[in-house]
Amino acid sequence: MRNFDLSPLYRATVGFDQLAEMMDRVFEKDVSRETYPPYNIEKTGDDAWRITVAVAGFTDEELNVEVKENALLITARKAPDGKERSYLHRGIATRAFERRFALAEHVRVTGAVHENGLLHIDLVREVPEALKPRRIEIASANDIEAKAIEA
Structure with missing residues (x-):
């Protein structure tokens, strides 16, 4: 869940769509998923x-x-x-x-x-x-x- 509402940015600017979309992507990403x-x-x-x-x-x-x-x-x-492997530790x-x-x-x-x-x-x-x-x-x-x- 994000804490910022960027809708006023969309209403008050022209031509900055890519910047606003990038900020949306940054805020909506699940950071825990992006480690590997x-x-x-x-x-x-x-x-x-x-x-x-x-x-x-x-x-x-x-x-x-x-x-x-x-x-x-x-x-x-x-x-x-195709090989069956038996790992003792898989790091x-x-x-x-x-x-x-x-x-x-x-x-x-x-x-x-x-x-x-x-x-x-x-x-x-x-x-x-x-x-x-x-x-x-x-x-x-x-x-x-x-x-x-x-x-």
């Missing part, structure tokens, strides 16, 4: 990040990484090996999971590597040239008059 598998988010540059997920016991074929509608989705399904969890990360605009996945039981996913923000700030040259009035006379 453990992960790190590391900043590797000004506009670059790396998500590392602990996926011990899974092979490359059992892992799936996809980007869909500004969300990074990591899933894993353990394939049955390595190899249960199926689905982990979702919301991606900001212009953030794209550049690669994924599975090594030593860790899945590394590299992200980078690439802002299009049209959205980058640009400097506008300011001309003096004398320059404009001189160009008009030459023409």
Whole structure:
């Protein structure tokens, strides 16, 4: 149960729908359910990040990484090996999971590597040239008059 009512935010703003929806998602999630598998988010540059997920016991074929509608989705399904096993202690969890990360605009996945039981996913923000700030040259009035006379 959440303690905040965000409906006034919807009524008083235009164009901030994604922000309000993100806040709704954050408040309605069951935090106790989101502990497996453990992960790190590391900043590797000004506009670059790396998500590392602990996926011990899974092979490359059992892992799936996809980007869909500004969300990074990591899933894993353990394939049955057909062997009957009798564990004395089972501390390595190899249960199926689905982990979702919301991606900001212009953030794209550049690669994924599975090594030593860790899945590394590299992200980078690439802002299009049209959205980058640009400097506008300011001309003096004398320059404009001189160009008009030459023409």
